[in-house]
Amino acid sequence: MRIALFITCVNDLAYPQTGIAVTRILRRLGHTVEFPVAQTCCGQMHANTGYRAEAVPMVRGFADTFDGYDAVVAPSGSCTAMIRDQYPRLHPAAASVAGRTYELSELLVDVLGVTDVGAAFAQTVTYHPTCHSLRMLRLGDKPLTLLRHVRGIRLVELDDATECCGFGGTFALKNAAVSTAMLADKCARVRETGAAVLAAADNSCLAHIGGGLDRARSGVRAMHYAEILAMTGHYA
Amino acid sequence: MRHPATPAGVPSTGGGRIRAPLPFPTAARSAVADDQLRANLHRATRTIRGKRVRAVDEVPDWAALRDAGAAIKADVQRRLPELLERFEAAATAAGARVHWARDAAEACRIVVELTRAAGADEVVKVKSMATQEIELNEALAAAGIAAHETDLAELIVQLGDDTPSHILVPAIHYNRTQIRDIFRRRMADAPADLGAEPRELAEAARLHLRRRFLEAKVAVSGANFAVADTGTLVVVESEGNGRMCLTLPQTLISVVGVEKLVPSFADLEVFLQLLPRSSTGERMNPYTSMWTGVTPGDGPQDVHVVLVDNGRSAVLADPVGRSALSCIRCSACLNVCPVYGRAGGHAYGSVYPGPIGAILSPQLTGVADNASLPFASTLCGACADVCPVKIDIPEILVHLRQQAPHPVAERTAMRTLSWIMRSPRRWALALRVARRAAGPLGAWRHRRTGTRTLRRLPWPASAWTRSRDAPLPAPQTFREWWEKQ
Amino acid sequence: MVGKAVTARAEVLARLRAALVDAPTPVDVPRHYRRVAESVDLVELFVDRLVDYRAVVHHGFDALPRLLAGVDRLAVPDDIPGHWLTGFAGQVRRDTPPLSPADLDGMDAVLTGCAVAVADTGTIVLDAGQAQGRRVLTLVPDRHICVVRTGQIVGLVPEAVARLDPRAPQTWISGPSATSDIELDRVEGVHGPRRLEVVLIPDDDVIAPGR
Numbered sequence: 001m002r003i004a005l006f007i008t009c010v011n012d013l014a015y016p017q018t019g020i021a022v023t024r025i026l027r028r029l030g031h032t033v034e035f036p037v038a039q040t041c042c043g044q045m046h047a048n049t050g051y052r053a054e055a056v057p058m059v060r061g062f063a064d065t066f067d068g069y070d071a072v073v074a075p076s077g078s079c080t081a082m083i084r085d086q087y088p089r090l091h092p093a094a095a096s097v098a099g100r101t102y103e104l105s106e107l108l109v110d111v112l113g114v115t116d117v118g119a120a121f122a123q124t125v126t127y128h129p130t131c132h133s134l135r136m137l138r139l140g141d142k143p144l145t146l147l148r149h150v151r152g153i154r155l156v157e158l159d160d161a162t163e164c165c166g167f168g169g170t171f172a173l174k175n176a177a178v179s180t181a182m183l184a185d186k187c188a189r190v191r192e193t194g195a196a197v198l199a200a201a202d203n204s205c206l207a208h209i210g211g212g213l214d215r216a217r218s219g220v221r222a223m224h225y226a227e228i229l230a231m232t233g234h235y236a
Numbered sequence: 237m238r239h240p241a242t243p244a245g246v247p248s249t250g251g252g253r254i255r256a257p258l259p260f261p262t263a264a265r266s267a268v269a270d271d272q273l274r275a276n277l278h279r280a281t282r283t284i285r286g287k288r289v290r291a292v293d294e295v296p297d298w299a300a301l302r303d304a305g306a307a308i309k310a311d312v313q314r315r316l317p318e319l320l321e322r323f324e325a326a327a328t329a330a331g332a333r334v335h336w337a338r339d340a341a342e343a344c345r346i347v348v349e350l351t352r353a354a355g356a357d358e359v360v361k362v363k364s365m366a367t368q369e370i371e372l373n374e375a376l377a378a379a380g381i382a383a384h385e386t387d388l389a390e391l392i393v394q395l396g397d398d399t400p401s402h403i404l405v406p407a408i409h410y411n412r413t414q415i416r417d418i419f420r421r422r423m424a425d426a427p428a429d430l431g432a433e434p435r436e437l438a439e440a441a442r443l444h445l446r447r448r449f450l451e452a453k454v455a456v457s458g459a460n461f462a463v464a465d466t467g468t469l470v471v472v473e474s475e476g477n478g479r480m481c482l483t484l485p486q487t488l489i490s491v492v493g494v495e496k497l498v499p500s501f502a503d504l505e506v507f508l509q510l511l512p513r514s515s516t517g518e519r520m521n522p523y524t525s526m527w528t529g530v531t532p533g534d535g536p537q538d539v540h541v542v543l544v545d546n547g548r549s550a551v552l553a554d555p556v557g558r559s560a561l562s563c564i565r566c567s568a569c570l571n572v573c574p575v576y577g578r579a580g581g582h583a584y585g586s587v588y589p590g591p592i593g594a595i596l597s598p599q600l601t602g603v604a605d606n607a608s609l610p611f612a613s614t615l616c617g618a619c620a621d622v623c624p625v626k627i628d629i630p631e632i633l634v635h636l637r638q639q640a641p642h643p644v645a646e647r648t649a650m651r652t653l654s655w656i657m658r659s660p661r662r663w664a665l666a667l668r669v670a671r672r673a674a675g676p677l678g679a680w681r682h683r684r685t686g687t688r689t690l691r692r693l694p695w696p697a698s699a700w701t702r703s704r705d706a707p708l709p710a711p712q713t714f715r716e717w718w719e720k721q
Numbered sequence: 722m723v724g725k726a727v728t729a730r731a732e733v734l735a736r737l738r739a740a741l742v743d744a745p746t747p748v749d750v751p752r753h754y755r756r757v758a759e760s761v762d763l764v765e766l767f768v769d770r771l772v773d774y775r776a777v778v779h780h781g782f783d784a785l786p787r788l789l790a791g792v793d794r795l796a797v798p799d800d801i802p803g804h805w806l807t808g809f810a811g812q813v814r815r816d817t818p819p820l821s822p823a824d825l826d827g828m829d830a831v832l833t834g835c836a837v838a839v840a841d842t843g844t845i846v847l848d849a850g851q852a853q854g855r856r857v858l859t860l861v862p863d864r865h866i867c868v869v870r871t872g873q874i875v876g877l878v879p880e881a882v883a884r885l886d887p888r889a890p891q892t893w894i895s896g897p898s899a900t901s902d903i904e905l906d907r908v909e910g911v912h913g914p915r916r917l918e919v920v921l922i923p924d925d926d927v928i929a930p931g932r
Contacts, residue, residue, distance in 0.1 A: 243731045243732045243734075243735035244732065244735070244736075245732075245735035245736055245738065245739040246736060246739060247737075247739055247740040248736060276904070279904060280904050280905040283904070283905045283906070284901075284905045287905075296755070297753070297754040300751070300752075300753040300754040301754045303751050303753070304750055304751055304752055304753075304754055307748050307749070307750040307751060310745075310748045311748040311750060313745070314741065314746075314747065314748060316737050316741070317737045317741075320733075320734065320737070330888065335729075336728070336729040336730040336732075336733050337729055337733075338729050338732055338733060338736075386912070387902070388900050388902040388903070388911060389902035405901065405902055405905060407902060411904060412903050412904060415903055434900075434903040434908045435908050435910075438900055438903075438908050438910065438911050439910075441911065442910075442911055442912055445912065446912075449912070450822040450823060450826060463887065465887075466887040466888065468887045468888075474899050474900055474901065475898055475899065475900045475911035475912050475913065476860065476898040476911055476912035476914075477911065479860050479892065479912070479913060480860065480913075482856075483856045483857050483860055484822055484857060484860075494737070501882065502879075502882055502883070504882055505878050505879035505882040505883075506754070508878050509754075509842075509878050512842075516901055518895070519770060519841070519843060519895070520839075520842035520843065520844045520893070520895035521895060522774075522894065522895050522896050522897065522898055522899045522913065523892065523898070523913060524891075524892070524893035525856075525890075525891070525892055525893075526887070526890065526892075526893075527890045527891075528887060528888050528890070531849065531889075531890045533819070533855065534849055534855040534856055534857075534890055535855070535857070535890060543733070545736060545737075548737075549733070549737050549739070549740045550740070552737060552740035553740035553741075555745065558740075
């Protein structure tokens with residue numbers, strides 16, 4: 001099976017460790033991962049902000065770059081949802097590759113049939129299900145199932161977990177006041193759990209929540225759940 | 237307004253209270269700063285969310301009911317002109333008089349004339365979004381006719397010289413103490429020692445309105461549903477004020493948006509299950525009234541229906557956006573919306589707040605007139621999940637964002653970014669440039685987590701760093717790591 | 722400009738037709754929802770729902786005289802079955818000639834039957850048919866006593882809709898008048914009857930024929 005990694009633009013720039021984690025998990029499970037270097041961005045920010053025409057070249061680029069792979073894996077619920085939900089409308093030729101694009105937990109649980117990736121991580125972790133992974137991809141508890149199999153992990157429940165954190169892409173800038181109010185509530189719920197780590201399926205949401213947690217010097221670390229699944233020894 | 241001699245037949249936008257006077261971010265900023273408002277909203281929306289979940293979860297065929305509701309409404313939109321003519325014929329045959337209004341002003345004029353013809357200088361009103369939309373109370377007042385709102389929340393809002401902030405519970409932004417204060421101040425017959433218990437407040441409203449009901453000559457209502465086959469109108473309510481208005485006066489004028497139709501009486505079996513559970517989280521609302529024209533000897537003998545376009549034809553003209561006309565005004569989307577929960581209804585500047593308002597108001601007025609509303613959402617999708625008629629609100633929001641005028645600086649930035657990102661070579665270069673540019677900004681290292689963040693960025697990124705740290709470009713991009721392997 | 726202005730009707734219909742130039746595809750309405758309740762004890766379910774709304778439920782015809790014993794002035798529709806009032810010592814006000822709203826406001830209670838009841842939602846439907854009278858009768862008095870025959874109870878809303886005539890004025894009643902307008906807390910009793918009492922009688926206790 002030819003698996004290609006779609007790193008996403010945000011991860012490429014600011015969160016390479018998430019992509020490294022995905023690569024390590026898949027290799028540990030005996031799979032070969034390829035990284036087509038022609039990839040850039042899925043176009044979600046443009047499409048969702050009202051710049052469809054500007055998004056289409058990226059959609060086309062994605063379709064060309066990832067054509068020929070059996071599966072494309074992305075460590076982002078939001079980008080995967082964009083690809084699966086909007087690509088067929090924006091560029092019908094991209095429908096086929098969109099159907100073969102998976103968020104990491106979908107690839108692991110649904111396609112590869114794995115729930116224990118052999119990880120170990122001795123920390124208290126709370127999980128925020130990001131909106132697009134929850135309501136567009138319907139990931140359900142797939143990421144949590146993977147996390148539950150991590151040795152040494154202590155998972156604690158997050159109150160109001162399904163409520164949006166207030167990121168919303170350009171919403172965070174255009175409606176900064178409301179975004180900040182939502183963020184304050186999300187950060188408060190995270191801190192109430194007493195967890196050392198906040199995990200989620202999207203680094204964009206984590207940049208927002210983590211940015212709020214850092215600003216408050218909460219000491220809570222925001223981590224993509226893939227990075228936890230990649231751990232095999234002590235907390236790095 | 238002058239109307240032409242031949243039907244122009246061009247779908248037209250509407251007037252009334254559907255235009256946001258302030259951009260949403262501006263209005264929301266002050267709302268967010270109001271702690272009392274946020275506490276009131278938080279408490280109320282949390283209560284109703286819990287009730288809705290319980291009322292919906294006990295229905296084993298909820299998904300099938302939603303499918304049917306969505307399909308019936310889509311069918312109505314497809315056949316709207318035909319169904320309206322059928323409704324008119326059936327209602328007329330049953331003794332009602334049907335009037336048509338192109339816009340808010342015309343609808344108001346019709347109601348004023350009918351009220352005058354009935355010899356009345358006051359009307360009692362059933363809570364109705366359509367009459368709020370067309371600003372009927374203001375038009376009646378200008379004509380010397382007093383309009384008395386009889387729904388408890390509408391009464392609170394009217395006595396408080398305020399506007400509704402929620403579709404179902406117009407006074408959701410007030411708590412009990414604030415309501416007591418409004419009653420003490422503005423309700424002449426309220427007891428001086430009126431307490432803040434909801435029971436006491438409801439009793440005060442009962443006594444205040446009792447005589448009005450018994451003496452009223454004219455009532456004005458909206459309708460939740462209008463049945464095309466039979467000419468039947470349906471009003472769904474809780475308090476009995478609706479029944480009072482629909483039963484006691486001699487003249488009844490119902491202002492109905494053209495989208496309120498359902499094809500057949502049997503279709504009500506779907507909506508009478510979807511609406512109460514989605515709306516108040518009850519298995520059934522206390523009272524539902526249905527009437528078909530005039531029933532001799534029972535209820536109003538002078539019955540009118542005003543069918544209103546006011547922008548609905550413009551909504552219908554958009555194949556993507558038209559499903560906003562499926563809305564049955566349950567307000568479930570408001571109650572789950574995290575943006576509504578922080579900003580409140582007034583920030584939307586229209587009688588239709590919340591997620592449904594963010595797609596309905598800009599379509600009724602034309603997007604240019606409500607350009608900030610399609611952006612008043614994180615696209616979290618909670619609204620679409622609860623919508624009883626399955627309106628894909630996020631999809632329509634994104635669709636309307638396409639039509640919204642974009643700020644020049646933003647457009648330039650987005651175009652530039654698109655130009656960079658459509659080329660792998662330019663993108664790889666941009667990643668390196670970004671890292672170098674971030675260097676002098678000065679990172680903050682968090683002792684406990686080891687992360688490095690940026691604490692202050694220049695405009696426009698300052699909108700981010702005002703409340704949150706920003707991530708730094710990594711010392712090595714992913715593609716650099718990959719190449720080095 | 723001279724000439725007869727186009728009617729609003731013609732203009733609105735023309736606009737709506739123009740809005741549909743894309744000729745949307747016909748819609749098949751899927752009706753996979755339940756049309757008939759599965760076998761459940763309808764009476765038990767109905768009572769459970771009523772109690773949840775804080776309506777008061779009485780079982781059997783014998784309850785009626787006891788209930789009415791506390792009533793001085795009772796409004797009734799013309800065609801109320803005579804034996805429902807057996808032993809009632811108070812003042813009976815029949816709706817002929819029609820009682821005025823002020824008359825009704827002075828009543829202690831109103832006694833009626835119903836057209837159909839829905840167990841799933843605890844709803845009683847009045848359609849101005851036999852033993853129900855005009856809509857206003859059950860609206861103005863502060864206490865509504867409603868006799869429901871067990872055979873009138875159906876399981877689900879679609880079953881009730883199928884039994885009703887759309888031309889009849891209908892009032893669907895689910896518990897006493899209520900409001901949730903203050904902090905979304907439900908409070909019983911606003912403008913409609915603040916007390917709803919339901920007397921469930923077996924189906925063989927037929928209402929006397931004729932109206």
